[in-house]
Amino acid sequence: MLAFTRNIEVGLSKHFEKSVVCWYSNLANAEVDRKDEFRVLNLKNVKGQIQQRKPQKQLRVLPPRTNQMPVDQDWGNVWPGPRSFHPATVPLPVRQGYVEKGAPPDKFANAELIKIPNFLHLTPPVIKRQCEALKKFCTPWPKALNNEETCQKHFPIEVISSDYCHSSPSIRDPLSRIVTVRFKLSSLKLNARAKDKFLRLIGERYNEENDTVTIVTDRCPLKKQNYDYAMYLITALYHESWKVEPWEKLKSEADMEHYDWEKSKSKTNVEAIFGQPAEKIENIEEYSEAVNKLMNEGESEYAWARYNEVVRKLLKLPAAPS
Structure with missing residues (x-):
């Protein structure tokens, strides 16, 4: 009986030791695994610490600046340079946008007004002030150029181009490259033959009513290139008009593009009838x-009536009965 009891105690002792060893082994493994994991960030309050909630400060919203602006203020000081639209600074009821029903949105919280560029800094008083500041860098206007006729005489070429300002990823507008050059045909020193050839070369670019030649260039990508190309065209047309080809000397009266009484047989016949040069014949200018x-x-009908009248004057015949 005693031996049986001793055996039971030894068995329990070994089982307890084995359980303790397993518990320590599991605890060690858990500590190793815990070291390999990320540490947990606990943002919660620790028990026992009482944190008082801070009262929220209410921000004071100031009224728009437009409510405090005097009527006679200096707008150049309020809006001195280019900037985005600011609704609280502009004392104007500006609206921009589209809604199906009702008026367009007003200036407050309006993104459409911020998108587009504005020229609110370029008011007439500000422009006048800036021009006064730039006067010291400018030369006075020549006193001799006191009228339009004198300006056209000394500066016969008129160059027209356009600049565009818009919101775009590129600063270049395709239309800004177009250059228009105008000048009077009478400003070119051309004789009758060269003038006729010049008009044939330019075609429809000549306006006979105001004697103006208009050349528009837009082939090149830059404005400066189109201007140089226009000057080249004018130079080439001028020198080409003065050239005389061998076949041009063989032209007869039937080959002429327009009728010239000074070179026609009609002048020769009139001189033969009166027996004197055409310059000495009375009423010859009206006839020609x-x-x-x-x-x-x-x-x-008018051309024939006028021809009938001048022929009677030339031959000193009585007027036709009305």
Whole structure:
């Protein structure tokens, strides 16, 4: 009986030791695994610490600046340079946008007004002030150029181009490259033959009513390149007009593009009838003008009536009965 009891105690002792060893082994493994894991960030309050909540400060919203602006203020000091639109600074009821029903949105919290550029800094008083500041860098206008006729005489070429300002990823506008050059045909030193050839080369770019030649260039990507190209065209047209090809000397009266009474057989016949040069014949200028208009502008009732009248004057015949 005693031996049986001793055996039971030894068995329990070994089982207890084994359990303790397993418990320590599991605890060690848990500590090793815990070291490999990330530490947990606990943002909660620790028990026992009482944290008082801070009262929230209410921000004071100031009224718009437009409510405090005097009527006679200096706008150049309020809006001195280019900037984005600010609704609280502009004392104008500006609206921008579109809604299906009702008026367009007003200036407050309006993103459309911020997108587009504005020129609120370029008011007439500010422009005048800036011009006064730039005067010291400018030269006075020449006193001799006191009228339009004198300016056209000394500066016959007029260059027209456009600049555009818009909101875009590129600062270049495709339309800004277009250059228009105008000048009077009479400003070119051309004789009758060269003038006729010049007009044939430019075609529809000549306006006979105001004697103006207009050349528009837009082939090149830059404005400066189109301007140089326009100057090259004018130079080439001028020198080409003065060239005389061998075949041009063989042209007869039937080959002429327009009727010229001074070089026609009509002048020779009139001189033969009166027996003296055309310059000494009375009423010859009216006759030559009527013949030129009849031949160049075409037949009409007025042209024939005028021709009948000047022929009677030239031959000293009585006027036709009305």
